[in-house]
Amino acid sequence: MSFNNQNIVVNKRRMYINYCSDKKPLENLEDQENLENQENQENQKNRPLKNKINIDGKEIEFLPGDTIMQAAERGGIAHKIPRYCYHPGLPIAGSCRMCNVEIEKASKLMTACSTPASNGMVVHTNTSKVQKACTGVMEFLLTNHPLDCPVCDQAGECELQEYNYEYGPGTSRFSETKRVFTNATTKRLSDKITLNMNRCINCERCIRFEETITKSYELVMLNRSWEKELTLSNYESDENDKDDEDKMPTKGLTSSYQGCLADICPVGALTFNDFRFQKRVWFLNRQPSICDACSKGCNIEVHFENDIIYRYTPIFNEKVNRHWMCDRGRISYHDVEDSGRITMPFMNTIDSHLHSVEWMTVLSYLKSTLAIAKKVLIILGTDSTCEEAKLFINRIPSLSKGEVKVCFYNGTGDVSSSKDDEKIDYLLQMKDQTANTKGLELLGIPPLETSYVPDSTDNTDSTDSDVVIYFRSGRAGVGGRGGLELKLKSSASLFLWGVFYKKELDKAALKQIVAIIPGLMTVEKSGTFINCDSLSQSFTSAITHKGAALPADVIFQIMILENRSAIRS
Amino acid sequence: MVTKTLNVSRKHEIKEKFYLIAVLQGMWITLKYFCRGFFLWKSYTINYPEEKRNYSQRFRGMHFISYDENKIENCTACYLCQTVCPAECITIIAEERDPLKNPSGVWKEKKPKSFDIDALRCCFCGMCEESCPKDAIKLSRNYELATRTREQAIYNLDHLKREVKGRG
Structure with missing residues (x-):
């Protein structure tokens, strides 16, 4: 039993370690080059000899400049070499x-x-000499490492635990008392990151991350040897008291990629406060998905148990986000679990109050309204998937005899189309806070006319639609809450379809909202997003939908099946 | 699914059919214990609520959570008992302890916000006690677990932190 479990763990890590590297096997690259250079074969003859390294009996081709570890990554056997300070995304x-x-x-x-x-x-990774050296390193690392795995959040995904299981000495010869940093046992480096210096193994991944990726230079190592301590570097300069050495850092970490520090820390020294003490990691199920908090479309892994999401972590994708992910995207799962989210169908009755109703009541009302409408306007939030947009384009004309117009609405500040989209920092974050603006544009959907948009100077009276359906999955119109304050004809009826929150409805003009049809967030549905670099990414649902919410295709199926049965009768 | 019924006929001898020997054996045992109780005043039952039977020191009864001299529970909400529990009767929610109320230092930075044990599900196997790294959860020798409703049988942290002397 335990033997099998160990095999599963090792296989998972093998996949993870070899996947998370941009050093790809060279044979594929060469095939591409051969295809390109088929004409000039003379060049191929003059090409330099192939560089080959033998690691544990496997011949691996590498490029000049690669280290042994990177060559092992090209060969897919990097899991055989244990590592703490090495990270494929860092120097x-x-x-x-x-x-x-x-x-x-x-x-x-x-x-x-x-x-x-x-x-x-010729390299050997598993000789007795290597094993003895690794055991020695492990013994030194464990002299001062506290035995608080039961408390530590990293337990279960901790590299110190894993390598100690493989290489550790098993017993300790250290009879002295362990070093304790009394001031840095539970130190808040910011409101997002907590440091426990006792657990640190001085790999300095966090410092190299701050130096090279975020370029914020906010962490430094003080002192030497046993007193080596990770501290903040941004002390506030106090002109009156220049000689005081015990100045307190005032700002803390300021970068917007602090969650990555907790990800790359091989032990539990740096932990993300949002996930701190929430769940032990071995309970969590994992499902890859796409972050929908901006138009970058970072690849994420949704960690959940019993359909409750506990955190998002980034997955390596060389073309999009590499190893990293911003903090805003990382905590965006709170919107899925929001208690104010509307997950039941609501209808506006005569007394202009929203009442919870049955599904069939809302759908039959929507269908009858569409059937008699002369002009139907469908506003798709730019966070809806390409499949949903196609559904609306294809299915609504079969339900309505009137003139149907489909357009998209972004609503993030002054962003109205992908032309206004730009990077707002050096790494990942984009200005557009919805995921699929580019995808809807590529489907040929026009943007919403400015006369509908609130706060616009365009006062021409072109808002003549009878029925307006506003569809979104929780992100579009977030900035200005524009979706609920559309300038519409007073007799027009507005259907809200998708993810809406109770706090938004307080602001909105209730008279125009006829019904609310609950929909799904990105992690609850499957579909395709096209990100700001025109890269198409598909994803499948991670958790089942909350409450009574239904996917859009199921709702259309119900409505159209009803149509057919009515025709038959 | 087709079910078959199989009738097994058993042949009894005449000696077995004539139950006299077995009846006499039973009567003899009854008479023996009646004489011991009636004439020698030797009883085999106890007056239960007033008197209690003495169980083994290793008897496993209702759980309790041990605490230190500051009345702070030893439990650090590591979820190991919840993980190992075969009956899935333990439910823990963890939270961070206020640093000001943490006189024991780093070792108790995490604490259980709620710690529920469903005594109706529990099979008293003692695996939680075995897995606990802090010797926090222990099984007392208390076996009186009768309750009026099912909800009362779900014990929370306040009940589990009760004082138990000599393992109850």
Whole structure:
């Protein structure tokens, strides 16, 4: 039993480690080059000899400049080399000494992460000499590491636990008392990150992340050896008291990618406050999905148990987000779990109050309204998937005899189409806070006319639609809440379809809302988003839908099936 | 699904059919214990609510959570008992302890917000006690678990933190 479990864990890590690298096998690259250079075969003859390295008996081709670790990543056997300070997205430090490998004809062990690979090198990763070195490194790391795995949030996905299971000495020869940082045991580095310095193994991944990825330089290591301590560097300069060395840092971490610090920390030293003590990680189910908090479309993994989402973590995708993810996207799962979200069908009755009703009441009312309407306007929020947009374009004309017009509405500040979209920082975040503006444009849907939009200077009276259906999945119109304050004809009836919140309805003009049809958030449905770089990404649902909400295709099926049965009778 | 009924006929001997020997054996045992109780005043039952039977020191009864001298529970809400429990009767919700109310330092930064044990589901196997890294959850020798409603049999942290001397 335990043996099988160990195999599963190792296989998962093997997949994860080899997948999370941009160093791809070279054979595929060469095939592409061959296709391109079929004409000039003379060049191929003159090409330099292939560089090949032998790691554990496997011949791997690599590019000049690769280290042994990166060559192993190209061969798909990087999981054989343990590592702490090495991370494929960060510069190489070579400080943990965990990735020792034995190279033939070299007198000593070398670190795989920092030794350049050379042609004809023969590397062994699992000899008794390497095992002994790894055991030594583990013993030193564990001298001061507290035994608080029951409390630590990292337990279950901790690299120290995993490698200690494989290489650890099992017993400790350390009889002295362990080092305790009394001031930094539970230290808030910001409102998002908590530091426990006792657990730190000094790999300095966090410092290299701040230096190279976010370029905010907010973390430094103070002192040496046992007193080596991770601290904030942004002390506020106090002119009156220049000699005081114990100045308190005032700002804390300020970058908008702090959640990544907790991700890359191999132990539980840096933890994300939003997930801190919420759940033990071995209870969580995982499902890959797409973040819908901006038009970048970062690849995420939804961690949930019993259909309750506990966190989002980024997945490596070289073309979109690499290893990273912004904090706004990371905590955007709170909108799914919001208690104010409307998950029951509502209808506006005579006394202009919204009342919860049966599904069939709303749908038959919507169908009868569509059947007699002369002009139907469908406003798609730019967070709806391409499949849903297609559904509306194809199915609404079969339900209504009048003139049907489909357009999209973004509603993020002054963004109205993908031309206004731009990067708002150096890494990932985009100005457009909806996921599929580009996709709806590529389907040929025009943007909403400015005369409908609130706060616009266009006062021409072109808002002559009888029935307006506003469809969104919780993100479009967030900035100005524009969807609920549309300038409409007073006799027009507005159907809200999708994800809406009670706090929005307080602001809205209730008289025009005829019915609310609950819909699904991105993590609850399947579909396709096209991100700001015109990259099409499909996803499947992670959790089942909340409350009585139904997918759009099911609702259309119900309405159209009713139509057919009516014709038959 | 087709079910078959199989009739098994058993042949009894004449000796077995004539129950006299078994009846006499039973009567002899009854008479033996009647004489012991009636003439020698040796009883085999106890007056239960007033007197209690002495069970083994290793008897496993209702759980309790041990605490330290500051009345702070030893439990750190590590969920190991919840993970290992075969009957899934333990439900924990964790939260962070207020640093000001944490005199024991780092070791108790996490605490259970709620800790419920459904005694109706529990099979008293003692795996939670075995897995606990802080020796917080223990099984007392208390076996009187009768309640009037099912809801009363779900014990919360206030009940589990009761004082138990000598394991009850």
